[in-house]
Amino acid sequence: MLDEINNAINSKIRPILAEHNGDIELAKVNDGVVYVKLLGACSGCPSARFTMEELVSSVLKEIPEVKDVKMADPISSEMLDFARQLLRK
Template sequence: MFDKVNAVINQIIRPKLKEHYGDIELVKVKEGVVEVKLLGACSGCPSAKFTLEDIVLHDLQKEIPEVKEVVLVTEVSQDLIDMAKKILNKEK
């Protein structure tokens, strides 16, 4: 199901988000639960909950009825932590 979800994201959802300078990354699919990260302008946006429900979940369920839920993953990546450490260490 991961590949089917990824195809819907790439073909239908991502173009909609890019119109508003956002993006989306598929993290995991398990038992009908899709985990995603919102990127770009969508990351941390106050309307992220509505984006997930009104766009992501709606479009996924329209194309793949087995999708039950979409969960937003919000943890910071290790790459971002490492980059921040480098920047902070340079300023000392």
């Protein structure tokens, strides 16, 4: 499944995002849920939600094992834990 996801990203999604100075990164796959990060111009674009729904999700959900596609948390869980510790002090 991972090869299929990477192939779909590289052949169908990445070229379209590149036309808009953007990119995509596969963060992880967990129990059929694919987590991605939009990069470049796409990361802060007001249309990022539309891009996720209309392009990324629709392409990746063509792969039978993919149940859902979500944006990966841009902040790592380790960084969030560190920030929580600082705030508690």
